[in-house]
Amino acid sequence: LVRVPPVKVSEDTTPEVNVKLDKVQALESQIIYESKSIIVLNKPHGLAVHGGSGLSFGVIEALRQLRPEQKFLELVHRLDRDTSGCLLIAKKRSTLRLLHDQLRNKDITKDYHALVKGRWPKKTKKVTAPLAKFTLKSGERVVRVQNDGKSSDTRFEIISHYANSTLVKASPVTGRTHQIRVHAQYVGCPIASDPKYSDPDFNAWLKETFQFDRLFLHAHRLVFREKADGELIEVIAPYDDALAGLIEQLKSHEVNA
Secondary structure, three states, X not given: OXXXXXXXXXXXXXXXXXXXXXXXXXXXXXXXXXXXXXXXXXXXXXXXOOOEOOEOOOHHHHHHHHOOOOOOOEEOOOOOOOOEEEEEEEOOHHHHHHHHHHHHOOOOEEEEEEEEEOOXXXXXXXXXXXXXXXXXXXXXXXXXXXXXXXXOXXXXXXXXXXXXXXXXXXXXXXXXXXXXXXXXXXXXXXXXXXXXXXXXXXXXXXXXXXXXXXXXXXXEEEXXXXXXXXXXXXXXXXXXXXXXXXXXXXXXXXXXX
């Protein structure tokens, strides 16, 4: 004998994602590459890649809402909520496995652009400081450099110098949480407006001078193979208006300084 107790169901069964239909539809214009097996999205700043931690929906839920006929849609990798740029989504399980193999074998090139405080040291082209995760008393999760942490490797290259700042290319060899952000902080050049790891005075200067108040970390370029024996595919995500506008202002500020 099996007894099923009464189950109470809320009268309102409409997914909250429908309330944000405008944001869902806006993602269509952010698709910068699509084929039968892959979508590459220029993920907007401030949008989580998936729901959870108090968020009702993220990129993957929004895309499923946008493409209800697509039976399979899964994230290949993740980006922090505050990071913008190239995000890979697989439309086939076989493609997801192939791309995961490429990530595991370090066969996918991921280049980020970051605006950091001060002058990046010319000789610092590689940072291999080990990283460990911590949970603060407040419940906030942070990552710190620690000798017994996980091995981490990021390659850096200077793109341009500006007033009080440097635009760098960061290419993570390993994929640790907040890796680029913590490695930049470790060098003494934290990323602009990073809420966890940046310099308060630098952030205040950016906000007061340029009205800029968000993380400047952008997944600029991806290089991968869609098929095991296929050619390399390169996808570049352009800056959004906020990032492009800050760079233009920094150029003018440097000239007028």
